[in-house]
Amino acid sequence: MIRVLVVDDERLVCAHLRRILEAAEDMTVVGEAYDGAEAAEAIIRHRPDVVLLDLRMPTVDGLATVEWTRKLRDPPRVVALTTFGLDEYVLRVLRAGAAGFLLKDTPPEDLISLVRVAADGHVVLSPAVTRALVSGQADRQSARTRALALVAELTGREVEVLTCVGEGLSNEQIAGRLYLSKATVKSYVSRILTRLGCANRTQAGLLAYDADLVRR
Incomplete structure (x- = not known):
């Protein structure tokens, strides 16, 4: 329950x-x-x-x-x-x-x-x-600059996973889109959160928006 x-x-x-x-x-x-x-x-x-x-x-x-x-x-x-x-x-x-x-x-x-x-x-x-x-943040440009700098430190595959997180996809959905196992996706997400300094997927998703990885 x-x-x-x-x-x-x-x-x-x-x-x-x-x-x-x-x-x-x-x-x-x-x-x-x-x-x-x-x-x-x-x-x-x-x-x-x-x-x-x-x-x-x-x-x-x-x-x-x-x-x-x-x-x-x-x-x-x-x-x-x-x-x-x-x-x-x-x-x-x-x-x-x-x-x-x-x-x-x-x-x-x-x-x-x-x-x-x-x-x-x-x-x-x-x-x-x-x-x-x-889109309506007063400090949009500042947030974008910070997000782009953080994302630049990620690998190409990590950026793909982060983009999926920003779109609100579950690990299973990400695995299906990127042809990865759920365990591999879970590992990627954990590593991305650490590298970006995000407490959870929500913060990572917002950062993906700031970095223009997700279409508005």
């Missing part, structure tokens, strides 16, 4: 998400929290696999919660919940280590599928919104 913690300061939202997720046979909502402080306690108590986290909350906000979660020995996959229009804040959360983000109006069937993807260790991003976010 995939253990999910739902965090949102609106109790109706939490109840709605619980109803959607628990309709799936392989998912259970282990708890709800209504601000960042409660979320920290619930993560320690319930040890969820995935945390669906609202960004704007009282007491402790989503960014602080993501940063705290990353320090845990075995952190859950944190997926930010947002509404369109929080561009800069969403980017800060992704760069802080969130596994991705979903819009709150994501269709129920898609939400279930994406939680499964996140639990499996892959990036959960809304491609159209992500492109808009990255």
